[in-house]
Amino acid sequence: MPGTSSFHQRIAADKRAAVLAAATTLFGAQGFARTSLAQVAAAAQVSRATLFKQFPTKDDLFDAIVDEVWTPRVRLGARPDPTDPETGLRALGTVYADLVGQPSMAGLFRLVIAQAPSSPELGRRQFDLGKVPFFEEVRGYFRAAADAGSLTVQDPTTAATQMLGMISNFVLWPRMFLVDWDPGSAAVAHAVEEAVLTTLARYGDR
Structure with missing residues (x-):
C-alpha cells in the first residue's frame, strides 16, 4: 500500500536524521577517533544493525554529515x-x-x-x-x-x-x-x- 510505504520511508528518514545529529554531537564533544559507531547508535536510539546497514564505517557517517x-x-x-x-x-x-x-x-x-x-x-x-x-x-x-x-x-x-x-x-x-x-x-x-x-x-x- 502507498501509505504504508510512505510511512516506512518517513521512519527511515527520521532514524537517519537522528543518527546524523547524534554523530555530529558526539564527534564534536569527545572527538572523531574516540567515538564508536555503537555509541552513536545508542545516542540516536537506533539499533546497531540499523546504523551499520547505512553507515558501515565512521568515515561513511562523516561523509553523510557533510553531504547532508x-x-x-x-x-x-x-x-x-x-x-x-x-x-x-x-x-x-x-x-x-x-x-x-x-x-x-x-x-x-x-x-x-x-x-x-x-x-x-x-x-x-x-x-x-x-x-x-x-x-x-x-x-x-x-x-x-x-x-x-x-x-x-x-x-x-x-x-x-x-x-x-x-x-x-x-x-x-x-x-x-x-x-x-x-x-x-x-x-x-x-x-x-x-x-x-x-x-x-x-x-x-x-
Missing part, C-alpha cells in the same frame, strides 16, 4: 543564464547564503576545526566533498559569463572567492563565535544583494 549539510535546500535547476549575470549571481548567492546560514553548517565547521589536530583528514573531506562542488559551480558560472561577454573576468577563482566570501563573512562566520547570531531573512537577502552589486561593479561590462 552541503546539499542545497534551494535548488538551482539548470545553471543560471550567463548572459544575465545580475540574475545569475543573485540566484547563486541566495543558495549559498541558505547553505552557510544553517546552524548545522556552523556545527560542521566547529567539529572540523576542533578535530583538526587529531583528525586532519576530516577537514580535507569536508572541503573536497562539501565546499569544492559548490565553489566549482560558482566558478564555472563566472567562466561562462566571461565567455558570453557579460562579465570581464580573467580569474574566475578569485571572482568566486570574493563574492562568496562577502556572503559568508556576514552569514556564517559570526555564527561561529556568537551562538545567538540570527540576522533574519531580510538582512541575509540584503547581504547577498550587496555582494552581487559589488561583484557587478568590479566585473560587469563597463
Whole structure:
C-alpha cells in the first residue's frame, strides 16, 4: 500500500536524521577517533544493525554529515543564464547564503576545526566533498559569463572567492563565535544583494 510505504520511508528518514545529529554531537564533544559507531547508535536510539546497514564505517557517517549539510535546500535547476549575470549571481548567492546560514553548517565547521589536530583528514573531506562542488559551480558560472561577454573576468577563482566570501563573512562566520547570531531573512537577502552589486561593479561590462 502507498501509505504504508510512505510511512516506512518517513521512519527511515527520521532514524537517519537522528543518527546524523547524534554523530555530529558526539564527534564534536569527545572527538572523531574516540567515538564508536555503537555509541552513536545508542545516542540516536537506533539499533546497531540499523546504523551499520547505512553507515558501515565512521568515515561513511562523516561523509553523510557533510553531504547532508552541503546539499542545497534551494535548488538551482539548470545553471543560471550567463548572459544575465545580475540574475545569475543573485540566484547563486541566495543558495549559498541558505547553505552557510544553517546552524548545522556552523556545527560542521566547529567539529572540523576542533578535530583538526587529531583528525586532519576530516577537514580535507569536508572541503573536497562539501565546499569544492559548490565553489566549482560558482566558478564555472563566472567562466561562462566571461565567455558570453557579460562579465570581464580573467580569474574566475578569485571572482568566486570574493563574492562568496562577502556572503559568508556576514552569514556564517559570526555564527561561529556568537551562538545567538540570527540576522533574519531580510538582512541575509540584503547581504547577498550587496555582494552581487559589488561583484557587478568590479566585473560587469563597463
